[in-house]
Amino acid sequence: MNTALSEPSRRSFLGLGLATGSSLLLAACGAGGAAGSGGASADTLKWGWALPTSWDPVTSSAGWDVHALSLVYAGLTKHDSQGTAVPALAESWAYSEKGSRVTFKLRSGLKFSDGTTLDATAVKKSIERGRDAPKSLIAAQLADVKTVSAPDPTTVVIDLRSPNYQIPSLFAGKTGMVVNPAAFESNAAGLATKPAGAGPYTLTSYVENSQATLKRNPNYWDAASIKVANFQLFPLPDAATVIAGLQSGRYNVAQIPGSQVAAAKAAGLEVQVIPSLVVAVLDVNITKPPFDDPNAALALKFAVDRAALLKTQQFGIGEVSYQPFPKGYVGYDPALEGIYAYDPAKARQLLAKSKYGIGAPVTITASATGNLPQQLQAQLQAVGFKPTIETIPQAEATQTFYIQHSKALAVDGFAGRDSTAQTFQVLFGAEGLMNPGRTTPPELNAAVQKIVQTPLDDPKYPQVVQAATAAAVRTMPNVFLFTTPRILAHTTSVSPLPKDTVVQRFEGVTLT
Amino acid sequence: MRTLRRALRLPSARLSAVVLVVVAVAAVFGHWLAPLDPLAQDSAHVLSGPSAGHLLGTDGLGRDVLSRLVAGTSSSIVATLEAVGTALLVGIVLGIGSLWLGRGYEWASLRFVDSLQTLPYVVFVVAVVGVLGNGLTQAMLAIGLLYSPIFFRVSRAASLALLRAQYVEAAELFGATRLWILRTHLWSKILPTIAVTAAQASAECLLAVQSLSFLGIGVQPPAPTWGGMLADDLGFLAQQPWAPLIPAITIMITVGALNAIADAISDSADLLVVDASPPQPGSAQEVSDAAVAVR
Numbered sequence: 001m002n003t004a005l006s007e008p009s010r011r012s013f014l015g016l017g018l019a020t021g022s023s024l025l026l027a028a029c030g031a032g033g034a035a036g037s038g039g040a041s042a043d044t045l046k047w048g049w050a051l052p053t054s055w056d057p058v059t060s061s062a063g064w065d066v067h068a069l070s071l072v073y074a075g076l077t078k079h080d081s082q083g084t085a086v087p088a089l090a091e092s093w094a095y096s097e098k099g100s101r102v103t104f105k106l107r108s109g110l111k112f113s114d115g116t117t118l119d120a121t122a123v124k125k126s127i128e129r130g131r132d133a134p135k136s137l138i139a140a141q142l143a144d145v146k147t148v149s150a151p152d153p154t155t156v157v158i159d160l161r162s163p164n165y166q167i168p169s170l171f172a173g174k175t176g177m178v179v180n181p182a183a184f185e186s187n188a189a190g191l192a193t194k195p196a197g198a199g200p201y202t203l204t205s206y207v208e209n210s211q212a213t214l215k216r217n218p219n220y221w222d223a224a225s226i227k228v229a230n231f232q233l234f235p236l237p238d239a240a241t242v243i244a245g246l247q248s249g250r251y252n253v254a255q256i257p258g259s260q261v262a263a264a265k266a267a268g269l270e271v272q273v274i275p276s277l278v279v280a281v282l283d284v285n286i287t288k289p290p291f292d293d294p295n296a297a298l299a300l301k302f303a304v305d306r307a308a309l310l311k312t313q314q315f316g317i318g319e320v321s322y323q324p325f326p327k328g329y330v331g332y333d334p335a336l337e338g339i340y341a342y343d344p345a346k347a348r349q350l351l352a353k354s355k356y357g358i359g360a361p362v363t364i365t366a367s368a369t370g371n372l373p374q375q376l377q378a379q380l381q382a383v384g385f386k387p388t389i390e391t392i393p394q395a396e397a398t399q400t401f402y403i404q405h406s407k408a409l410a411v412d413g414f415a416g417r418d419s420t421a422q423t424f425q426v427l428f429g430a431e432g433l434m435n436p437g438r439t440t441p442p443e444l445n446a447a448v449q450k451i452v453q454t455p456l457d458d459p460k461y462p463q464v465v466q467a468a469t470a471a472a473v474r475t476m477p478n479v480f481l482f483t484t485p486r487i488l489a490h491t492t493s494v495s496p497l498p499k500d501t502v503v504q505r506f507e508g509v510t511l512t
Numbered sequence: 513m514r515t516l517r518r519a520l521r522l523p524s525a526r527l528s529a530v531v532l533v534v535v536a537v538a539a540v541f542g543h544w545l546a547p548l549d550p551l552a553q554d555s556a557h558v559l560s561g562p563s564a565g566h567l568l569g570t571d572g573l574g575r576d577v578l579s580r581l582v583a584g585t586s587s588s589i590v591a592t593l594e595a596v597g598t599a600l601l602v603g604i605v606l607g608i609g610s611l612w613l614g615r616g617y618e619w620a621s622l623r624f625v626d627s628l629q630t631l632p633y634v635v636f637v638v639a640v641v642g643v644l645g646n647g648l649t650q651a652m653l654a655i656g657l658l659y660s661p662i663f664f665r666v667s668r669a670a671s672l673a674l675l676r677a678q679y680v681e682a683a684e685l686f687g688a689t690r691l692w693i694l695r696t697h698l699w700s701k702i703l704p705t706i707a708v709t710a711a712q713a714s715a716e717c718l719l720a721v722q723s724l725s726f727l728g729i730g731v732q733p734p735a736p737t738w739g740g741m742l743a744d745d746l747g748f749l750a751q752q753p754w755a756p757l758i759p760a761i762t763i764m765i766t767v768g769a770l771n772a773i774a775d776a777i778s779d780s781a782d783l784l785v786v787d788a789s790p791p792q793p794g795s796a797q798e799v800s801d802a803a804v805a806v807r
Contacts, residue, residue, distance in 0.1 A: 240746040259750065262751075308555050311555065374573060374733050375573055388732070389733050391733065396642060
């Protein structure tokens with residue numbers, strides 16, 4: 001660019017223009033063709049997904065990282081396909097009668113990927129680091145942990161400040177990933193690029209923003225279920241090139257947008273639509289105009305035509321949503337279905353009743369270009385809002401949305417959390433990232449507290465969680481739009497992938 | 513005007529002029545010329561191909577592509593003009609000032625311009641909109657600032673030669689003000705060079721503006737821009753592989769026309785007086801008219 005600035009060349013620009021046109025034409029013509037084996041070597045799975053912000057679960061700053069980190073770390077528990085905590089490094093656990101102590105029993109003979117022993121002392125140190133490390137981003141989740149003790153090599157006892165039955169769920173995600181103390185005691189900063197866990201794979205090379213190469217960890221507690229010897233992880237492929245990437249063998253599994261499903265199938269690829277906890281949502285700040293008037297905030301909920309958004313944004317893949325959980329998840333309350341069904345007349349009526357009236361200005365803030373803010377703008381305009389769009393750079397989004405809480409209306413997405421209570425805290429808690437208004441009704445706080453104090457295996461647990469969901473949806477301003485399933489396309493050489501709701505896992509996956 | 517008339521004798525210049533007139537008409541009257549509302553969404557006709565109702569089809573929100581292309585000309589051209597205007601103003605003022613305002617100012621302005629040339633433009637523009645907010649004016653000010661070194665160097669080089677001419681020194685001795693000298697002796701001589709440079713820079717700025725629109729910087733949605741349309745269309749290659757060609761070819765033709773007209777003007781004009789040789793017998797005007805043109 002600077003060369004061009006200092007020495008403008010007209011003919012080079014003509015050439016550039018022609019080259020651009022030609023390359024687009026070639027790209028356009030190259031959309032067909034059948035998918036073969038993807039050109040992959042038979043023992044390497046190449047996943048176009050996302051590289052983590054850090055390979056250290058304690059300092060990883062994106063919820064999305066859990067998928068990549070689960071390749072190299074194992075936790076005391078893990079999620080089954082429905083999101084229920086099941087044994088992993090711990091073969092069992094038990095709560096004390098009052099729920100303020102939980103005892104995990106580890107499997108015998110556990111080892112980290114470098115061959116060192118993974119015992120109760122290592123688990124204790126790992127949990128304490130997550131709670132106490134100055135830069136820990138999981139400390140808040142471990143605030144209830146008072147003490148951790150290791151009375152014998154396979155027993156971990158966690159004493160809690162108050163009863164909390166969410167610990168096994170919490171430990172199935174980043175919060176519970178066990179990090180080798182030998183690594184963080186010698187060089188904690190190095191974990192950002194050199195993970196030290198006991199997961200199904202070991203990282204062998206890593207090029208930031210480019211790719212990670214992993215090999216099977218023979219010391220993994222469930223090594224027998226890991227069939228693929230080598231693994232490569234890549235950043236999220238561009239929508240325009242992902243199918244070509246799969247066809248050429250750049251990837252043999254990749255996340256694709258809804259717009260590419262038909263093309264993937266036409267190219268002979270297998271497409272799996274896996275329900276996930278990800279949901280598109282509008283973060284609404286009830287301290288900012290016009291949403292400081294409850295009528296305007298309620299008008300917003302009725303103004304959004306979720307079905308139209310789903311059809312256009314995801315080509316109909318997913319479901320219209322009025323709550324943070326997908327169908328089938330324990331927190332999903334069927335009674336909330338259609339609670340804010342599209343009703344432009346009602347929305348207009350509510351807006352007219354607000355102190356801002358018809359024509360209330362509102363800025364829709366989004367961190368990515370795309371059609372969703374524009375479609376929302378048209379819908380809000382139709383009921384009487386006067387909406388404008390503000391696009392902010394992706395790099396500013398975290399600061400703007402989750403720390404400054406400075407926007408009245410933000411287009412966002414919620415990736416779900418390991419524990420149900422944590423989901424409520426993030427979305428609706430007074431300190432929650434996605435609650436820009438910073439207030440929570442007392443009845444919702446009480447409902448969430450009841451979740452924490454109800455054992456996961458209590459028959460009333462689903463009822464308790466659903467009651468909290470209902471309270472949140474009725475009292476909080478967040479506008480849930482539609483669920484975003486995980487759409488994975490893969491070559492025919494890859495066997496069907498497990499349909500894991502929370503974290504994508506690869507146990508049992510084979511390559512031919 | 514004489515130079516322009518000479519330039520328009522070239523077939524390439526005539527063709528380019530026609531293209532640029534069409535673009536200019538679309539830029540000024542685009543919103544009236546657009547066959548349909550460029551912002552009107554139609555969820556029943558998303559990504560439909562060309563038809564009688566939509567000659568270039570519809571986009572991912574069911575909006576008429578032809579209408580957006582025509583209406584988008586205005587913002588694309590206004591953005592380009594803003595950037596080039598900023599570059600002209602900053603570059604020429606600093607460039608001519610560097611000759612008249614003393615050695616300290618000259619040194620500082622040269623270092624400032626050198627520094628600008630080291631900045632990667634996308635990073636710089638992202639930083640500017642990060643501080644001032646994302647908007648057309650902010651982004652174009654940043655682009656204009658980055659392009660100002662071109663005008664700085666051209667105006668400085670042209671003026672440097674002229675200011676050493678004896679007729680200018682004579683005018684100074686007779687008490688002419690710098691503004692008078694600038695208006696009478698300088699401006700008319702450097703204008704053709706500036707015009708050619710501006711045409712070249714317009715082509716570059718147009719590309720830069722479209723690149724930034726592609727990244728979501730500058731013009732805010734739903735306002736149509738050619739770069740923004742290109743970005744949107746790339747998400748639907750599977751459905752409409754030909755769609756990105758429409759804004760891409762529009763950009764390509766406009767940039768090509770600007771470059772061709774710049775070529776024609778430079779081929780037809782006597783540019784950049786650098787010969788500060790002693791004046792020939794006769795008036796000062798005769799001297800400048802006889803000066804040698806180089807490119």
